[in-house]
Amino acid sequence: MPPASSAPLPNDLEAYWMPFTANRAFKKSPRIVASAKDMHYYTADGKPILDGTAGLWCCNAGHSRDKIVQAIQAQAAELDFAPPFQFGHPKVFALAARIAALAPGDLDHVFFGNSGSEAVDTALKIALAYHNIQGQGSRVRLIGRERAYHGVGFGGGAVGGIPGNRKAFGALLAGVDHLPTTYNRAEQAFTKGEPEWGGHLADELEKLVALHDASTIAAVIVEPMSGSTGVLPPPKGYLQKLRAICDKYGILLIFDEVICGYGRLGYAFAAERYGVVPDMITFAKGITSGTVPMGGVLIRKPIYEAFMKGPELAVELTHGYTYSGHPLACAAGLATLDLYKEEGLFERARKLEPVWADAVHGLKSLPNILDIRTVGLTAAIDLAPIADAPGKRAFGVMDKAFHELDLLTRIAGDSIILTPPLIISEGQIGEIVEKTGKAIAALA
Numbered sequence: 001m002p003p004a005s006s007a008p009l010p011n012d013l014e015a016y017w018m019p020f021t022a023n024r025a026f027k028k029s030p031r032i033v034a035s036a037k038d039m040h041y042y043t044a045d046g047k048p049i050l051d052g053t054a055g056l057w058c059c060n061a062g063h064s065r066d067k068i069v070q071a072i073q074a075q076a077a078e079l080d081f082a083p084p085f086q087f088g089h090p091k092v093f094a095l096a097a098r099i100a101a102l103a104p105g106d107l108d109h110v111f112f113g114n115s116g117s118e119a120v121d122t123a124l125k126i127a128l129a130y131h132n133i134q135g136q137g138s139r140v141r142l143i144g145r146e147r148a149y150h151g152v153g154f155g156g157g158a159v160g161g162i163p164g165n166r167k168a169f170g171a172l173l174a175g176v177d178h179l180p181t182t183y184n185r186a187e188q189a190f191t192k193g194e195p196e197w198g199g200h201l202a203d204e205l206e207k208l209v210a211l212h213d214a215s216t217i218a219a220v221i222v223e224p225m226s227g228s229t230g231v232l233p234p235p236k237g238y239l240q241k242l243r244a245i246c247d248k249y250g251i252l253l254i255f256d257e258v259i260c261g262y263g264r265l266g267y268a269f270a271a272e273r274y275g276v277v278p279d280m281i282t283f284a285k286g287i288t289s290g291t292v293p294m295g296g297v298l299i300r301k302p303i304y305e306a307f308m309k310g311p312e313l314a315v316e317l318t319h320g321y322t323y324s325g326h327p328l329a330c331a332a333g334l335a336t337l338d339l340y341k342e343e344g345l346f347e348r349a350r351k352l353e354p355v356w357a358d359a360v361h362g363l364k365s366l367p368n369i370l371d372i373r374t375v376g377l378t379a380a381i382d383l384a385p386i387a388d389a390p391g392k393r394a395f396g397v398m399d400k401a402f403h404e405l406d407l408l409t410r411i412a413g414d415s416i417i418l419t420p421p422l423i424i425s426e427g428q429i430g431e432i433v434e435k436t437g438k439a440i441a442a443l444a
């Protein structure tokens with residue numbers, strides 16, 4: 001029995017301007033889900049749709065899990081809101097401590113926002129403010145990477161590396177530069193996990209330091225595994241090298257783990273998988289398994305302590321959001337972390353990684369496949385674009401999978417992205433791969 005949906009299907013879709021969506025195409029042929037439980041969405045007429053994307057990389061514990069639902073319901077009745085500036089509530093301190101305990105090294109302070117975009121902009125601002133209070137106010141430059149996605153704020157947009165997300169929005173932030181992407185199909189095609197080739201690309205940071213001078217560079221931000229632009233795992237040794245170069249020049253290293261965090265790569269954070277402790281980690285999505293918006297930044301102890309100086313009544317960081325550490329998000333976050341632990345979901349993702357990789361790479365012989373990449377419980381399948389219609393083949397696969405094969409997939413350009421909840425069974429892995437294969441074959 002699908003969980004009942006209380007909302008009738010709307011007659012008029014016009015008023016809603018949908019984010020990152022082809023609005024006109026959608027409204028002609030809508031893909032609407034009305035309820036969800038565990039591994040499935042359900043349409044309004046009760047048809048189950050297998051969730052191949054954990055919503056949008058976020059429902060790592062699966063959907064509408066009882067424990068999380070009950071925690072949110074109880075919290076709404078007990079304390080709906082508490083002002084986060086100059087006041088607190090018990091669960092925000094508890095959640096910060098729980099997140100810090102999951103993080104490696106001395107990443108032991110947490111600043112909360114409501115999304116990945118806010119987390120990224122917060123981390124960039126903390127980096128700038130940190131250098132300022134250290135007497136190094138000339139360090140204003142921020143370094144991102146080609147093919148990075150860091151959300152849609154002016155800061156995250158500027159350090160991001162997706163031309164289509166940048167070109168309509170003017171100069172975004174000044175003083176930003178980019179490392180080259182680590183992806184090279186000729187060298188890396190059909191790799192499971194981290195490619196052997198590409199670790200040397202971290203040395204490109206040396207070139208940017210030579211060009212701009214270290215005294216002008218505040219921070220480097222990278223996704224350990226670039227998710228949104230098509231699952232690009234870091235080449236072996238790359239992140240370790242970046243860490244060493246940042247240390248050499250006093251540049252802060254930020255890992256954007258909005259996707260990588262909370263089990264996606266088999267660990268609480270990718271920093272643990274790769275044995276690299278960055279200066280800050282941004283997170284969102286999986287912290288509440290997507291149930292209530294929440295994002296945040298993990299910050300190393302010396303950075304936090306650098307701010308804790310001066311008059312005791314002075315606000316140390318003039319930054320924050322009305323909904324920073326919202327009680328509903330904190331209740332959801334605590335229940336989600338409990339569930340991850342009780343069900344061993346990070347370890348489960350690690351154990352399933354080879355099963356997942358073998359299954360998805362089994363699609364290699366289908367027509368029009370240019371590359372398949374897998375790491376953790378995530379995969380990208382690059383399809384050959386149709387001449388003069390980039391993105392059309394992958395869009396067709398996504399649309400067919402939803403309407404005809406009852407599977408939710410995601411696309412980035414002509415790549416199909418699969419990134420299921422961590423509760424997935426081996427049988428459901430087979431189902432996702434079989435249906436994806438059918439949709440790809442049909443669009444050949």
Ligand SMILES: Cc1ncc(COP(=O)(O)O)c(C=O)c1O
Pocket residue numbers: 114115116117118120149150151152223227228256257258259284285295
């Ligand atoms: C690495 C990364 N950073 C930031 C964001 C932005 O998160 P949000 O959409 O919650 O603002 C995303 C979203 O997918 C992301 O993947």
